[in-house]
Amino acid sequence: YHKNVLDHYNNPRNVGTLPKGDPDVGIGLVGAPACGDVMRLAIRVNKDGVIEDVKFKTFGCGSAIASSSYVTTMVKGMTLEEASKIKNTQIAKELCLPPVKLHCSMLAEDAIKSAVKHYRSKQLTPVGTTAGAIESATA
Amino acid sequence: FHSSSCQSEAKNFYKQFEGDISDPPPKGPFDIDLGALKSSYLRKMKTLHPDVAQGKDAALAQRDSAELSKAYNTLKAPLTRAEYILQLQGINPVSEDISNSDPEFLMEIMDVHENISASRDSPEKLLQLSQENQGRKVQEINEIRKAMESSNWDSALLYVNRLRYWNTIDKILHDL
Numbered sequence: 001y002h003k004n005v006l007d008h009y010n011n012p013r014n015v016g017t018l019p020k021g022d023p024d025v026g027i028g029l030v031g032a033p034a035c036g037d038v039m040r041l042a043i044r045v046n047k048d049g050v051i052e053d054v055k056f057k058t059f060g061c062g063s064a065i066a067s068s069s070y071v072t073t074m075v076k077g078m079t080l081e082e083a084s085k086i087k088n089t090q091i092a093k094e095l096c097l098p099p100v101k102l103h104c105s106m107l108a109e110d111a112i113k114s115a116v117k118h119y120r121s122k123q124l125t126p127v128g129t130t131a132g133a134i135e136s137a138t139a
Numbered sequence: 140f141h142s143s144s145c146q147s148e149a150k151n152f153y154k155q156f157e158g159d160i161s162d163p164p165p166k167g168p169f170d171i172d173l174g175a176l177k178s179s180y181l182r183k184m185k186t187l188h189p190d191v192a193q194g195k196d197a198a199l200a201q202r203d204s205a206e207l208s209k210a211y212n213t214l215k216a217p218l219t220r221a222e223y224i225l226q227l228q229g230i231n232p233v234s235e236d237i238s239n240s241d242p243e244f245l246m247e248i249m250d251v252h253e254n255i256s257a258s259r260d261s262p263e264k265l266l267q268l269s270q271e272n273q274g275r276k277v278q279e280i281n282e283i284r285k286a287m288e289s290s291n292w293d294s295a296l297l298y299v300n301r302l303r304y305w306n307t308i309d310k311i312l313h314d315l
Contacts, residue, residue: 029245033300034233036307038248059252059311 002096008066013073016055018042026119028111032103037064041111043075043083045119051075051083056111063101067091067108075112084116152210152223156180160214163224164287171214180211217280218306221287221299228292232299248304255311269312276305 017040018025027042037060044053054076056068070091075083088105091097097105153163159179161167187204213219222232251272258264279302286295 029242029249031245031248031304033303036304038245038252038304040249057249057253059249060307 004070004095005063005066005097008069008095009062012056012065012069014055014069014076015057016042017057018044018053018055023122024119026115026117026122028114028116028118030107030110030114032060032064032107034103035061037061037104037107039064039068039107039111041068041072041108041115043112043115043119045080049080051078051080060107061101061104063095063097063104064107066095067097067104068111070095071108071112080116080119083112086112151227152214155183155207155210156214163227165290169221169224169284169287171220173215176211176215180207183207217276217283218299218302221280221283221295221302224287225292225296225299230292230296232296244301244304248308251308252311255308265312269309272305272308272312276302276309279305 018027020027020042022044024046025042025044027040029038029040031038037058039058039060040056042055043051046052054072056072058065058068071086074086074090086109088102088109091105091108092102095105153160156176156179159175160171163169184204184207187200187207213223225232251268255265255268258268279298282298283295283302286292286298
């Protein structure tokens with residue numbers, strides 16, 4: 001593992017979750033069937049459409065944990081539009097992931113996009129249909 | 140013992156044990172007689188030993204031995220056997236669909252992982268979690284069997300990918 005991966009693996013940033021019932025919270029939950037990793041990424045968005053808080057929890061290999069930890073440091077302070085444009089190549093480059101681990105950075109990209117999508121879907125539906133919103137957000 | 144070792148491709152894994160185990164689905168069952176598989180493997184390995192494979196090139200015997208080991212290890216475990224059977228059907232056994240089509244399943248996976256993390260100091264709880272995980276694996280394997288034996292390959296692919304998540308949890312529990 002490259003030292004950047006080890007840093008994020010040994011000192012993961014923003015571990016945890018945010019209450020999925022909160023109207024200003026979006027949660028992305030994604031999996032990588034190839035290796036059985038799972039990743040959950042939660043964002044809290046302020047009235048200006050800026051991500052003001054972000055939490056993650058990943059169960060998987062070191063590169064998956066490092067990728068999601070790093071992505072949380074990227075998106076805090078970003079607008080939703082900026083966060084939606086994150087590419088796995090940026091993550092892989094920063095962490096110096098080898099080709100065999102590129103799917104870990106892809107998982108992190110999927111997670112942030114899924115969280116943004118979930119948040120936006122909640123803005124379009126009443127708070128009471130959170131469960132349905134999660135379904136539609138990840139459909 | 141005559142080997143078709145000049146072939147450029149590895150022999151079909153099932154054919155390496157032909158006559159000792161059944162054909163793969165849909166013609167044959169998903170389950171394999173593991174005792175027969177092991178006996179066949181050990182017997183064939185003996186014929187590849189340098190002392191026995193007289194006249195055979197050492198490098199060829201070594202390659203045949205490696206291929207036989209790979210075939211055995213692939214077929215003996217349900218997940219790798221299922222993946223191999225999908226490949227025989229021309230299907231890539233890794234599907235990216237699961238994270239988009241089954242959020243409830245991913246939530247279940249996350250919950251199990253978090254339960255394990257919260258139970259690291261409790262051997263009794265970890266044992267219970269391990270037994271529950273075995274139950275889930277058996278269920279997925281049952282679904283894989285049903286799907287494959289009725290040529291329902293889309294369904295088989297889904298359950299193979301689900302099984303992989305439970306296998307990952309098994310490894311984590313085993314390493315604790």
